[in-house]
Amino acid sequence: MSEQTPITTATQSVPEPPRENQLIRDMLRGNVVTTILAFVVAFAVGGILIALTSDDVRSSAGYFFARPGDTFAALWQAIAGGYDAMFRGAIYNTRAAEPAIAIRSLTNSIGYAAPLIAAGLGVAVAFRVGMFNIGAQGQILMGAAFAALITFPMGLSMPLQLVMTMIGAVVGGAIWAGIVGLLKALTGAHEVILTIMFNYVAVYLVTWMVSTSGVLQRAGSNQPISEPTPAAAQFPDLIDARYPALDWGFIFVLIAAVFVHWLMERSSLGMRMRAVGENPHAAKASGISVQRMYVYAMLIAGGLAGLAASQQIQGAITSGFTSTIDAGFGFDAITVALLGRSRAFGVVAAGLLFGALKAGSYTMQSSEGIPVDIVLVVQAVVVLFVAAPPLVRTIFFLPKTAQEKQAKARGKQAKRAKMAVAR
Template sequence: MSHSTPPAGNVPAGLPPEQLPPVSGPLTGHEQGPPRTSIFVKELLRGSAVTTILAIVLALIVGGILIAFTDEDVQAASVYFFARPGDTFVAIWQSVYGGYEALFRGAVFNYKAADFAAQIRPLTNALGFAAPLIAAGLGVALAFRVGLFNIGARGQMLIGAMFAALFTFHIDLPMWLHLPLTLIAGIVGGALWGGLVGVLKARTGAHEVILTIMLNYVAYYLLLWMIRTPGLLQREGTNQPITAATPETAQFPDLFGPRFPQLDWGFVIVIVATIVVWWVIERSSLGLRMRAVGENPHAARAAGISVQRIYIYAMLFAGGLAGLAAMNQVQGSVTTGFTAAIDAGIGFDAITVALLGRSRAWGTFAAGILFGALKAGSFSMQAQGIPVDIVLVVQSLIVLFIAAPPLLRAVFFLPKTDQEKAAQARAKAAKQRAKAVEDKAVAS
């Protein structure tokens, strides 16, 4: 009687090795990791996209609380809350729902309008408001990627508008030549003003924040003086500080006709600018050098990159994009003549847009559309008796929550990042060491 020899490695007979179940565990040395699905979900919840969405949601929740507190019906019903609490909750629901419903109708789709063109007009208004925000935000975001905190978009917009009015408003040209010439003049004006910051930063080491703040004031008072001086930019026949109207041949045509006056071809140019910025930063060799300087200028210099030159290039680009934002105002929204307030706060809102967009081209584009929608919808909210400042509070809260991811993770019980876990472990270890030293001192 013959006996079969067991397979090598003491593997049970009857099943080939490739069909045996895998063995894992701490005793085998092959401990199985977490499932891929859980890893994907955890990384998704840690991602910037989820953080941004939750920041917007939390800001809207806080905004709804503010709407309820400022509503007169809620205040009246809260007086007898303990007698009839349902009235207070109904009033809160009606105030918050009415406010955000008005925001939606004013920014996205007005389902109460008579025809389809009137129903989608709010969306075109939101895109029109978003165009200059996107352009200026791209300039700030590009500077952020190079490690520069450009808060001079306002001054760059003012100088861009001044260049356009000074060099192109008083000439008579056909539209195919006058419109692009005016656009180029505004972009060049903003680029020169931004490039001045880059040169001073590169040559003298002056901080760009101080430079841009000071140059904002210089640009404002320079433009104010020019529109108050006859023969320069002041409109003929008036003593008011306002320029002449933008020539019709220099105005952006409406993109979809006169029924949608807020949306013009300037928005298409902004889309092209977004594509160009994305390609320059993410795909070109210049963008590689810019990102290297933004990550570590000392290492970039050691690698042979001219950090000073990159600073100048970055601020030229940033100023030119701010000039494009000014042209969206001068050639699109404000064509009856502009004052020294032509920037309309866009230069500072651009910082918020760039932060919300994570300094990425398409993220800034999406953030600009969001803020344009909030601006368009704020007028409908104001018609409902809701203070327009609520929208500004919501915008500020979005940026606040974006800048504090640990707060969002604590509110929504999201998993912590590896950096946060390491920081928590270091803090715990330091606390234990301090306690050990204290116990040792007491014992001695």
């Protein structure tokens, strides 16, 4: 009888995964990867739309089964040509005769980005305090109108006139937004409703101003347009006259971004404002005046929107302004703030990106006949996916964050509890 060896069970410790694997998983869960993949999806969607709007693609698709190569060639030409045109219009014009002219595309992108960044910073500050400021349009309009009313008739010399005009725009935007903050603090009225209504009031008020002789309407004109910006109030070119879109206004915007970063991340006031944004009830219990923080947040947000107005009246638009001077920047600023995750330098990056998309869209339309609306769709898709990181991680099979795992576990527990009650 053979001797049997006893079977023993030994508990062996499972070795921990390499640290490199954990670092990779953390990177894949991060916001940077999620944002990059959001742009990948957005440009893929944009490519599909470019193909659908191409006459060559549609015509070659009619005989696809006879000559499929024609369709694929048309697809490549439409999509690659469209994005090549965007690059030429936004970053570097590869068809320019000399490099000095080729980089004008980049300076145009920066010029478009300046008011977007300024207004986006204002929206971001309000977001950090738990307020949804969608009134940047009205704040830009009133900033421009206030600057025109108090500074244009002065006839000061440079640089005093330039500084006074910029301060006037900042003060006008701050006052207009500060009224919203004060109403919310005193009455509890919702800032979304207030800012929507204030946008309408600003549009019609500025329309009346530029249409009324003796207020802001240009002398001797019956058109709704203001006097041109005095030469002494215009921002000087940052490089030279070959790059008119890039002026010293962009430097002031960067200074504002540094200030907002210091204010929200380093100062005691920023700490109190962030505390209100996280939990106003806990902030109030700790002795913070929530109402005061609401007023401060809207004053700062409006002042930054007024800085965006100064970019318009002192830089890009010098021949006078109308009630459309905001050029859609007021609402685009919400997108920029969301994409920048309400952080100052994130807003700068998002504003530069959207400025490049805007500059590139014009070249796409003029060179390739692609509608500008395609770029707007790309922007919307980017924001959609950036605002929904779990969706991006699901599409690309990325590891879930701890918060998502906890939420999923709570959902399963709630489902089991509901089924138990039903039985």
